[in-house]
Amino acid sequence: MNNMYISPDYEVIRNMSRCITCRVCERQCANEVHSFDPDGNVMISDESKCVNCKRCVSLCPTHALKIVKNEDTLRENANWQDATIKEIYKQANSGGVLLSSMGNPKPLPVYWDKILINASQVTNPPIDPLREPMETRVFLGKKPDHIERDENGKIKTDLAPQLELSVPIMFSAMSYGSISYNAHKSLATAAKELGIYYNTGEGGLHEDFYVYGENTIVQVASGRFGVHEDYLNAGAAIEIKMGQGAKPGIGGHLPGAKIVGDVSKTRMIPEGSDAISPAPHHDIYSIEDLRQLVFSLKEASQYKKPVIVKVAAVHNIAAIASGIARSGADIIAIDGFRGGTGAAPTRIRDNVGIPIELALASVDQRLREEGIRNNVSLVVGGSIRSAADVVKAIALGADACYIATAAVLALGCHLCRTCQTGKCNWGIATQRPELVKRLNPEIGSQRLVNLITAWKHEIKELMGGMGINSIEALRGNRLMLRGVGLTGKELEILGISHAGE
Amino acid sequence: MKKEGQIRIPSGCAISAMISKEGTRMSGEKIIESMIPMHDRSNGLGGGFAAYGIYPKFKDLYAFHIFFDDKVAKEECEKFLKDRFEVVLSEVIPIHKIPEITDVPLIYRYFVAPLQSVLARLQIDENEYVARNVMTINTHLDGTYVFSCGKNMGTFKAVGFPEDVGRFYKLDEYEGYAWTAHGRYPTNTPGWWGGAHPFALLDYSVVHNGEISSYDANSRVVEMYGYKCNLQTDTEVITYIADYLLRKQGVTLEEMASIVSAPFWSTIEKKSPKEAEQLSYLRKVYSGMLITGPFSIILGFTGGIMALNDRLKLRSMVVGEKDDKVYIASEEAAIRVMEPEAQNIWSPRGGEPVIVKVKEGVLT
Numbered sequence: 001m002n003n004m005y006i007s008p009d010y011e012v013i014r015n016m017s018r019c020i021t022c023r024v025c026e027r028q029c030a031n032e033v034h035s036f037d038p039d040g041n042v043m044i045s046d047e048s049k050c051v052n053c054k055r056c057v058s059l060c061p062t063h064a065l066k067i068v069k070n071e072d073t074l075r076e077n078a079n080w081q082d083a084t085i086k087e088i089y090k091q092a093n094s095g096g097v098l099l100s101s102m103g104n105p106k107p108l109p110v111y112w113d114k115i116l117i118n119a120s121q122v123t124n125p126p127i128d129p130l131r132e133p134m135e136t137r138v139f140l141g142k143k144p145d146h147i148e149r150d151e152n153g154k155i156k157t158d159l160a161p162q163l164e165l166s167v168p169i170m171f172s173a174m175s176y177g178s179i180s181y182n183a184h185k186s187l188a189t190a191a192k193e194l195g196i197y198y199n200t201g202e203g204g205l206h207e208d209f210y211v212y213g214e215n216t217i218v219q220v221a222s223g224r225f226g227v228h229e230d231y232l233n234a235g236a237a238i239e240i241k242m243g244q245g246a247k248p249g250i251g252g253h254l255p256g257a258k259i260v261g262d263v264s265k266t267r268m269i270p271e272g273s274d275a276i277s278p279a280p281h282h283d284i285y286s287i288e289d290l291r292q293l294v295f296s297l298k299e300a301s302q303y304k305k306p307v308i309v310k311v312a313a314v315h316n317i318a319a320i321a322s323g324i325a326r327s328g329a330d331i332i333a334i335d336g337f338r339g340g341t342g343a344a345p346t347r348i349r350d351n352v353g354i355p356i357e358l359a360l361a362s363v364d365q366r367l368r369e370e371g372i373r374n375n376v377s378l379v380v381g382g383s384i385r386s387a388a389d390v391v392k393a394i395a396l397g398a399d400a401c402y403i404a405t406a407a408v409l410a411l412g413c414h415l416c417r418t419c420q421t422g423k424c425n426w427g428i429a430t431q432r433p434e435l436v437k438r439l440n441p442e443i444g445s446q447r448l449v450n451l452i453t454a455w456k457h458e459i460k461e462l463m464g465g466m467g468i469n470s471i472e473a474l475r476g477n478r479l480m481l482r483g484v485g486l487t488g489k490e491l492e493i494l495g496i497s498h499a500g501e
Numbered sequence: 502m503k504k505e506g507q508i509r510i511p512s513g514c515a516i517s518a519m520i521s522k523e524g525t526r527m528s529g530e531k532i533i534e535s536m537i538p539m540h541d542r543s544n545g546l547g548g549g550f551a552a553y554g555i556y557p558k559f560k561d562l563y564a565f566h567i568f569f570d571d572k573v574a575k576e577e578c579e580k581f582l583k584d585r586f587e588v589v590l591s592e593v594i595p596i597h598k599i600p601e602i603t604d605v606p607l608i609y610r611y612f613v614a615p616l617q618s619v620l621a622r623l624q625i626d627e628n629e630y631v632a633r634n635v636m637t638i639n640t641h642l643d644g645t646y647v648f649s650c651g652k653n654m655g656t657f658k659a660v661g662f663p664e665d666v667g668r669f670y671k672l673d674e675y676e677g678y679a680w681t682a683h684g685r686y687p688t689n690t691p692g693w694w695g696g697a698h699p700f701a702l703l704d705y706s707v708v709h710n711g712e713i714s715s716y717d718a719n720s721r722v723v724e725m726y727g728y729k730c731n732l733q734t735d736t737e738v739i740t741y742i743a744d745y746l747l748r749k750q751g752v753t754l755e756e757m758a759s760i761v762s763a764p765f766w767s768t769i770e771k772k773s774p775k776e777a778e779q780l781s782y783l784r785k786v787y788s789g790m791l792i793t794g795p796f797s798i799i800l801g802f803t804g805g806i807m808a809l810n811d812r813l814k815l816r817s818m819v820v821g822e823k824d825d826k827v828y829i830a831s832e833e834a835a836i837r838v839m840e841p842e843a844q845n846i847w848s849p850r851g852g853e854p855v856i857v858k859v860k861e862g863v864l865t
Binding site for chain 2: 120123133139143144159368467468470477
């Protein structure tokens with residue numbers, strides 16, 4: 001026996017009384033699950049290829065399709081679960097490292113869901129955001145320790161460069177290459193309309209998108225793909241990516257198959273060559289080296305752009321953040337272990353890093369204890385799923401949140417977690433022209449604008465309920481949070497009381 | 502039941518103030534009476550007063566007003582003071598025993614000067630030295646609470662209705678050019694004198710009516726600068742913000758008002774470019790000191806007072822004038838008691854500071 005047969009994860013249920021053999025499903029499925037059998041004049045399925053992306057289900061005109069979990073399972077075992085055994089078969093078949101995409105799907109604690117938000121009753125009034133002004137504007141960047149005055153006694157107002165956000169949410173890094181041209185265009189135009197920022201990721205900036213520079217964060221990662229002077233000066237801020245929540249401690253690998261045409265040009269590497277980002281930056285082996293890169297980038301951009309340092313949430317995150325806050329960086333972005341990815345080794349994604357809630361709470365507290373919280377702004381991601389998560393993150397101490405999974409969901413992603421195959425039927429995580437064109441950037445942009453607008457309304461409602469009319473009065477306001485079902489230690493790290501206290 | 506400081510206790514309140522721009526010293530009688538028509542705004546669980554210009558003979562010394570739980574606490578604190586200050590006079594604060602005020606702690610005052618040798622060694626100014634030592638006493642010395650530590654001013658407070666507290670401390674026998682008063686309506690019963698208001702640090706005192714929704718955002722910011730929010734009250738954190746901004750950062754009163762009760766961005770955008778630049782700079786730099794939720798505060802300081810409402814004006818506060826006197830209170834009725842002929846009665850808008858200062862040169 002060479003390859004062990006592994007039964008498919010999903011079963012395609014086709015209601016034959018509804019199927020009109022229009023073959024839409026066949027055309028829509030890049031995984032080639034559906035095909036037409038001319039002999040029987042029926043549609044048939046190869047379920048071993050199905051990733052449950054729901055493209056066929058969504059587009060079937062007669063709603064004849066249903067993808068369900070395959071009931072053909074191995075003998076039940078709480079220790080050796082179905083997925084675990086199948087992974088062993090796969091590795092025994094191939095000898096390779098398992099790859100996955102998007103965020104950690106394991107049932108590990110989601111602290112956001114164990115934190116509840118306060119509201120005003122009697123002793124102070126809730127505020128109705130429909131009737132009273134409610135402010136969500138934030139400025140990210142270094143704030144001075146004291147003011148200086150000119151000879152007339154007026155305060156000198158020159159401030160280190162800041163990012164102004166209409167709402168404390170930004171689109172997190174996703175490279176052109178890992179996602180499509182149309183996905184990037186959707187993010188860029190939405191960021192502009194919303195008065196927020198999107199992030200190039202480590203793929204350079206396509207020349208068509210330089211016009212969105214004011215709403216762009218350009219990333220410099222360990223592979224330095226697409227980095228040149230014009231690129232650094234094209235955006236509103238520069239982000240040094242030290243790590244990513246989905247795969248802390250390792251680099252990246254965009255297969256040569258995706259390095260085609262403009263992707264190759266934008267990354268400044270030959271077509272078909274693998275884009276391999278090393279695990280470390282080879283000019284940063286310690287904190288003092290980071291300081292040099294921060295200032296090299298500031299020199300290259302005439303000190304006009306804030307520099308963000310993005311790190312994965314790992315065990316010693318508070319000390320790491322403290323080091324970064326003294327490195328000259330203006331903003332620290334922390335990515336939690338549930339953050340998404342276009343491809344990561346499964347074991348890394350599912351076992352490395354710590355929850356963003358705990359990382360955020362301990363970093364914010366440490367920076368305050370050291371009196372350097374104003375040196376930097378804190379941005380957190382991985383994974384922020386709703387307006388409530390945003391509110392909880394701000395109350396724990398974040399200045400703003402990064403979202404990416406939520407953004408691609410808005411673009412049509414169904415979280416099938418197979419981005420690494422490059423066959424995204426929704427036109428997001430693919431470079432195949434016939435798939436990319438399925439994502440209309442105007443519609444995509446509008447959906448992103450809708451999402452953030454809806455979240456903004458919800459943030460205002462939640463703030464109003466607490467009697468808070470400006471987002472800065474929520475930042476670090478942990479008294480507005482209570483935990484449920486958390487241990488004393490967890491509450492201590494989060495810096496919140498238990499519900500009922 | 503947990504004591505104030507171990508738990509955060511919201512409360513409603515009444516406040517009032519009077520000041521003479523000529524620096525004329527007035528007895529505490531009127532300010533005590535002003536609290537009577539606002540009796541129902543308090544619930545007997547806290548009342549207090551701050552008075553400026555009451556210790557002219559000792560105007561260069563810090564006047565520490567201290568509650569002690571017992572003699573042991575007093576002895577320990579006096580030893581602490583002796584190592585760090587020259588104690589010029591120590592005495593019992595005179596009180597008038599009345600049935601309305603019970604559970605009286607030991608109440609003393611000390612007129613002190615920092616030991617110059619220690620100051621020189623620490624390389625800090627005397628205000629900073631006093632503030633740090635008071636913070637240390639209140640955090641670490643059990644059974645001792647310094648509730649007033651400014652020069653030529655003092656606060657007086659107790660558990661009780663404010664008008665009774667005024668009589669208890671014989672405030673009609675003191676004369677000051679500015680007075681503020683507070684009646685408290687806390688939402689449970691701590692029964693602790695230190696929890697009454699005004700709250701004071703150095704010569705800054707704050708009386709406050711409201712419950713701020715930004716409390717923990719503000720307190721975690723000031724704690725970064727060395728302040729200890731031992732009481733967990735709004736008034737305490739507002740006082741620390743005032744001290745930090747005015748004394749340590751050197752912002753003006755008007756600038757402080759535009760930080761804690763900041764104009765909305767939409768308002769700032771309508772100002773002249775220069776003014777908008779200043780206002781938006783202050784909002785960006787001191788964003789953690791924006792106070793939201795309902796409040797009306799009266800900040801007392803040497804030579805003046807500042808009254809301020811939250812940006813939405815969610816608490817009542819009115820101002821009236823007569824001759825060189827200015828009166829401020831939660832209700833007009835209180836002003837009418839202090840001065841029946843008060844004129845120009847008006848309600849300041851949300852975020853609009855009312856700053857009244859004694860004429861320059863009057864106070865020496």
